[in-house]
Amino acid sequence: MTTPAPAEPAASREQGPTKNRDPFLGLLISYIQGDTGELPITLAINGMLxxxxxxxxxxxxxxxxExxxxxxFGNDESPTRAVLVESISSLPGDRNDPEIKEVDSLHFIHLRNVRFMDAAGQMLNLNGAPxxxxxxxxxxGWSFGAFEKS
Structure with a gap:
């Protein structure tokens, strides 16, 4: 009589874009994908906040x-500038397509007003990286709420 192998934990059976992804964080991001509102957050990634x-x-x-x-181009409103802006702005695809919103929320998180803190607790300033x-x-890991400028 053979002993059955122990069941594999559900987390290790996950495949594709949701593997190692926090489902609660993914849910919050999916609500933001409708271009409605923003949420303050602090993320722990590779020893940084x-x-x-x-x-x-x-x-x-x-x-x-922009x-x-x-x-x-600075303030130059040339046709080349307009083509560049349109090309980059259209990267996520059709704003009204629910599939595109769902796929993007499975893979990436997007932040504005970004601040970085290294493992030693030092704030890092990146000029021009909002x-x-x-x-x-x-x-x-993550926490609801964001660092405030002092």
Whole structure:
């Protein structure tokens, strides 16, 4: 008589984009994907704390488009600048497609007003980096609420 192998824990059976992802954090992000509101959060990732406000992928790409265009073109409203902004802003796809919103919320978290703290407790200042995008599978822990500027 053979002894059956012990059951594999449910967490190790997870596959694809939800593996190692906190389902509660994913739920919060999915509510933000409708471009409605923001939530303050602090994430623990690779020994650092990353703090800011959760925003939708569309708000992130719109913000990145304007930030990059301003860095490259300044106030010049050239056709090339407009093409760049449109190209970057359209990266997440159709804003009204629920599948796109769900897929993006399974993989990434987007923050604005970002602040970083290293493992030694030092705040890191990144000039010109008000937006941040990270993989959900890299989040080790999180807390509701964000660092305030002193």
């Amino acid at each position: 990353i703090s800011g406000r959760i925003i939708s992928s569309h708000a992130y790409f719109d913000g990145m488009a 930030t990059i265009a301003a860095s490259l 937006l941040w995008r990270g993989r959900l599978t890299e989040v080790a």
